[in-house]
Amino acid sequence: MSRIIRPQSTAELLKQLARESEDLSANDRRDFLRRGITAVGALAATSVAGGALAESAGSTNLPPNEPSWSRQLGHGVVEHPYGSPSRFEKNVVRRTVPWLTAESISSISMTPLAELKGIITPNGLVFERYHAGVPVINPEEHRLILHGLVERPLIFTMDDLMRFPSVSEIKFLECPANGGMEWKGAQMEALQFTHGMLSCCEWTGVPLKVLLEEAGVKPEGKWILAEGADGAHMSRSIPLEKALDDTLVVYAQNGERLRPEQGYPLRLFNPGWEGNTSIKWLRRLEVGDQPWYHREETSKYTDLLASGKARKFSFVQETNSVITYPCPEKPVKHSGYIEIEGLAWSGRGRIKQVDVSFDGGVNWVPARLKGLVLPKALTRFSVDAQWHGQPWLLQARAIDETGYVQPTLKQLRAARGSNSIYHKNSIHTWKVAANGEVTNVQIT
Amino acid sequence: MSRIIRPQSTAELLKQLARESEDLSANDRRDFLRRGITAVGALAATSVAGGALAESAGSTNLPPNEPSWSRQLGHGVVEHPYGSPSRFEKNVVRRTVPWLTAESISSISMTPLAELKGIITPNGLVFERYHAGVPVINPEEHRLILHGLVERPLIFTMDDLMRFPSVSEIKFLECPANGGMEWKGAQMEALQFTHGMLSCCEWTGVPLKVLLEEAGVKPEGKWILAEGADGAHMSRSIPLEKALDDTLVVYAQNGERLRPEQGYPLRLFNPGWEGNTSIKWLRRLEVGDQPWYHREETSKYTDLLASGKARKFSFVQETNSVITYPCPEKPVKHSGYIEIEGLAWSGRGRIKQVDVSFDGGVNWVPARLKGLVLPKALTRFSVDAQWHGQPWLLQARAIDETGYVQPTLKQLRAARGSNSIYHKNSIHTWKVAANGEVTNVQIT
Numbered sequence: 001m002s003r004i005i006r007p008q009s010t011a012e013l014l015k016q017l018a019r020e021s022e023d024l025s026a027n028d029r030r031d032f033l034r035r036g037i038t039a040v041g042a043l044a045a046t047s048v049a050g051g052a053l054a055e056s057a058g059s060t061n062l063p064p065n066e067p068s069w070s071r072q073l074g075h076g077v078v079e080h081p082y083g084s085p086s087r088f089e090k091n092v093v094r095r096t097v098p099w100l101t102a103e104s105i106s107s108i109s110m111t112p113l114a115e116l117k118g119i120i121t122p123n124g125l126v127f128e129r130y131h132a133g134v135p136v137i138n139p140e141e142h143r144l145i146l147h148g149l150v151e152r153p154l155i156f157t158m159d160d161l162m163r164f165p166s167v168s169e170i171k172f173l174e175c176p177a178n179g180g181m182e183w184k185g186a187q188m189e190a191l192q193f194t195h196g197m198l199s200c201c202e203w204t205g206v207p208l209k210v211l212l213e214e215a216g217v218k219p220e221g222k223w224i225l226a227e228g229a230d231g232a233h234m235s236r237s238i239p240l241e242k243a244l245d246d247t248l249v250v251y252a253q254n255g256e257r258l259r260p261e262q263g264y265p266l267r268l269f270n271p272g273w274e275g276n277t278s279i280k281w282l283r284r285l286e287v288g289d290q291p292w293y294h295r296e297e298t299s300k301y302t303d304l305l306a307s308g309k310a311r312k313f314s315f316v317q318e319t320n321s322v323i324t325y326p327c328p329e330k331p332v333k334h335s336g337y338i339e340i341e342g343l344a345w346s347g348r349g350r351i352k353q354v355d356v357s358f359d360g361g362v363n364w365v366p367a368r369l370k371g372l373v374l375p376k377a378l379t380r381f382s383v384d385a386q387w388h389g390q391p392w393l394l395q396a397r398a399i400d401e402t403g404y405v406q407p408t409l410k411q412l413r414a415a416r417g418s419n420s421i422y423h424k425n426s427i428h429t430w431k432v433a434a435n436g437e438v439t440n441v442q443i444t
Numbered sequence: 445m446s447r448i449i450r451p452q453s454t455a456e457l458l459k460q461l462a463r464e465s466e467d468l469s470a471n472d473r474r475d476f477l478r479r480g481i482t483a484v485g486a487l488a489a490t491s492v493a494g495g496a497l498a499e500s501a502g503s504t505n506l507p508p509n510e511p512s513w514s515r516q517l518g519h520g521v522v523e524h525p526y527g528s529p530s531r532f533e534k535n536v537v538r539r540t541v542p543w544l545t546a547e548s549i550s551s552i553s554m555t556p557l558a559e560l561k562g563i564i565t566p567n568g569l570v571f572e573r574y575h576a577g578v579p580v581i582n583p584e585e586h587r588l589i590l591h592g593l594v595e596r597p598l599i600f601t602m603d604d605l606m607r608f609p610s611v612s613e614i615k616f617l618e619c620p621a622n623g624g625m626e627w628k629g630a631q632m633e634a635l636q637f638t639h640g641m642l643s644c645c646e647w648t649g650v651p652l653k654v655l656l657e658e659a660g661v662k663p664e665g666k667w668i669l670a671e672g673a674d675g676a677h678m679s680r681s682i683p684l685e686k687a688l689d690d691t692l693v694v695y696a697q698n699g700e701r702l703r704p705e706q707g708y709p710l711r712l713f714n715p716g717w718e719g720n721t722s723i724k725w726l727r728r729l730e731v732g733d734q735p736w737y738h739r740e741e742t743s744k745y746t747d748l749l750a751s752g753k754a755r756k757f758s759f760v761q762e763t764n765s766v767i768t769y770p771c772p773e774k775p776v777k778h779s780g781y782i783e784i785e786g787l788a789w790s791g792r793g794r795i796k797q798v799d800v801s802f803d804g805g806v807n808w809v810p811a812r813l814k815g816l817v818l819p820k821a822l823t824r825f826s827v828d829a830q831w832h833g834q835p836w837l838l839q840a841r842a843i844d845e846t847g848y849v850q851p852t853l854k855q856l857r858a859a860r861g862s863n864s865i866y867h868k869n870s871i872h873t874w875k876v877a878a879n880g881e882v883t884n885v886q887i888t
Binding site for chain 2: 067069070071072073074075076077081082083084085086087088089092093094095096103104105107108109115116117118119120121122123124125126128130132133134135136137138139141142159163164165166167168169170201202203204229230231233251252254255256257258259260261264265281283333334337338339341370371372380382384
């Protein structure tokens with residue numbers, strides 16, 4: 001998993017794919033293409049194979065092979081008051097990269113994006129990032145303190161906070177380190193590890209603006225320190241403009257209370273911004289006249305440029321996209337129609353357009369945006385294609401409503417060098433080989 | 445829980461509330477109103493109480509009472525690959541009504557609506573209804589058979605189905621028996637039991653229309669029988685018009701695969717229609733020229749009218765709404781500002797308007813619709829109010845985009861009698877007493 005694959009040019013990669021394609025003998029190829037095709041008849045452009053029904057099963061007969069589960073009673077209604085996925089889905093879980101961090105209490109688990117559909121991430125699969133492990137907090141004892149440059153310092157219980165008028169919004173949440181291992185070269189051999197520090201939920205809470213109005217921000221108040229109740233006292237400085245724009249103080253996620261690893265009972269939520277600014281287990285908001293330059297905004301969460309200087313307060317998660325099918329975990333197993341799918345998102349607003357390339361960025365076709373297209377939320381896109389064993393260099397390129405175009409890695413490195421860990425939002429490439437396998441490659 | 449409360453007129457109930465209010469002595473009332481109010485200063489109209497910060501805690505000091513969880517490390521990242529709610533939320537679960545059904549394998553569990561926010565129901569809390577328990581189905585062995593009056597009978601594996609272009613839509617799902625226990629009188633003393641056979645998820649699957657195009661429906665094909673793989677072989681007849689409109693064959697729910705109790709690995713989904721038509725564990729679709737009149741559409745899921753005749757194929761879940769805060773599980777505990785919240789939904793399309801009454805339907809104020817207003821989805825609404833111990837008879841009344849106005853119980857009974865179990869979508873009343881307690885009452 002830690003092997004860094006040498007970046008190659010598009011021309012090199014296309015040549016290599018052509019060679020691999022020739023190596024696959026004509027017979028092998030016929031066998032491969034035949035696999036999984038049992039349909040009959042002339043079908044529509046998006047048609048896929050269903051098997052022809054055995055002649056013995058007429059319209060009034062019961063289907064053949066009545067399975068065992070149709071001939072017995074299942075479990076009753078009271079056994080699982082809080083539900084779980086099927087045991088056949090036991091591999092659909094968050095996963096860690098063991099070599100990535102020294103300690104599990106300050107580590108990351110990633111969302112299995114290859115297995116997900118639509119735009120909502122179920123709470124049990126939302127990626128995790130802690131700095132001192134998950135604290136167990138009794139909500140009745142938890143308090144939020146709002147102080148500093150305010151007229152009326154206030155302490156809120158959870159009951160107090162839940163009495164304010166609430167808002168619910170579907171927004172993505174992403175760690176700025178998402179894809180960070182890819183700055184130096186294609187390295188991670190799964191979508192879960194290249195892009196899995198990403199999720200999208202319906203978040204419910206109180207606009208921070210409302211709490212600040214209660215307390216009365218003094219004219220010299222320009223920044224807000226948010227501090228967590230975890231052992232790390234994780235903290236970030238947030239400009240007042242953001243707080244007055246769309247920052248939420250959040251207590252629910254996809255309808256129910258926050259999960260422990262997402263900040264139960266209370267977190268900050270800065271839509272479209274670095275996940276780490278959305279302080280979990282939120283206990284303290286202090287209004288000040290300048291940023292605090294705490295550890296997590298100096299030694300960490302800054303972007304070291306080629307010049308040796310570091311970008312600081314690089315809050316916005318810029319326009320990004322990735323193809324989720326096919327991908328290394330989901331190779332192509334059938335010839336014929338294939339719906340190429342992916343996710344696009346922008347910390348600045350709505351996704352306006354996504355293009356897909358089959359040849360490493362030489363030619364592009366427009367994708368359709370599927371379902372809801374919401375600001376600062378995951379947006380699902382797809383393109384219809386036919387695959388008959390031809391090799392592909394698959395890419396997606398997103399454009400948001402501000403006109404920002406997702407950059408190539410070359411463009412991103414020209415602007416930021418390659419020392420950074422964060423904000424790698426460049427166009428990603430999957431190589432689809434003649435046998436349908438998908439690998440992570442990087443085009444320079 | 446099974447006590448049926450005598451229905452009363454609005455005038456009777458208002459008189460009774462006035463008496464209760466007088467009984468509460470002036471001293472008691474002052475004590476009650478003072479409870480929970482520790483705020484300072486003149487606050488906005490939607491203001492709620494935060495506690496004033498102790499003088500000893502200045503803006504540069506750490507807050508007092510550093511809790512134990514802030515002074516230690518929490519659990520690490522690998523222990524919970526599929527997440528669960530906090531143990532402090534252990535009471536937020538689906539619940540059953542023991543006397544409602546004879547057997548748990550053919551029973552119902554209900555969603556804790558009082559605890560939920562926004563419009564998404566997390567998968568672990570979506571209400572359950574089985575007819576022969578939950579079968580354990582291996583998705584690799586599962587097949588969907590499409591036959592009957594078609595040109596090309598087909599058998600689909602799960603892989604086949606997932607190759608078709610998918611759609612993802614946020615839609616409500618409701619059992620037509622929701623509120624059924626209330627036809628005769630106010631009976632259930634919790635929102636979870638009056639309205640908890642209701643949920644809203646993002647569903648992903650293939651339009652049934654696409655599968656029917658693959659198979660080629662013969663001109664005489666007018667109805668479709670959908671049959672489940674559970675031991676009950678639960679089945680319903682669906683008109684072809686619906687199938688060609690918006691019916692989906694669904695394999696994912698809020699991003700991940702269907703939960704076992706929701707039909708894993710495959711179910712039908714008829715947006716806006718009776719939940720039981722959205723056949724779970726879907727194994728067979730047969731095209732015919734007339735409905736099948738199976739057990740679940742004759743002896744069950746028909747509506748017995750006062751005339752002795754029964755309405756059949758009453759598919760649409762008509763416009764409905766309910767106030768979710770306050771409610772019996774969530775009494776009013778503070779005086780002053782209160783955000784009255786609720787949910788509205790219509791099987792015919794979008795919610796256009798919701799009104800709220802504080803006096804049992806004599807006067808109405810318009811509610812605001814919060815967040816996304818999607819067709820055939822739950823829509824959250826709210827009204828700002830001030831409460832100072834005055835008694836309320838709280839009601840909500842929804843109107844959908846077709847102009848359908850949610851009826852009173854009197855109107856509903858005039859049209860349908862009171863023998864039915866299903867489709868009770870009449871205006872619901874919560875009585876808020878002078879001490880903040882909320883009970884279920886019925887206005888005749």
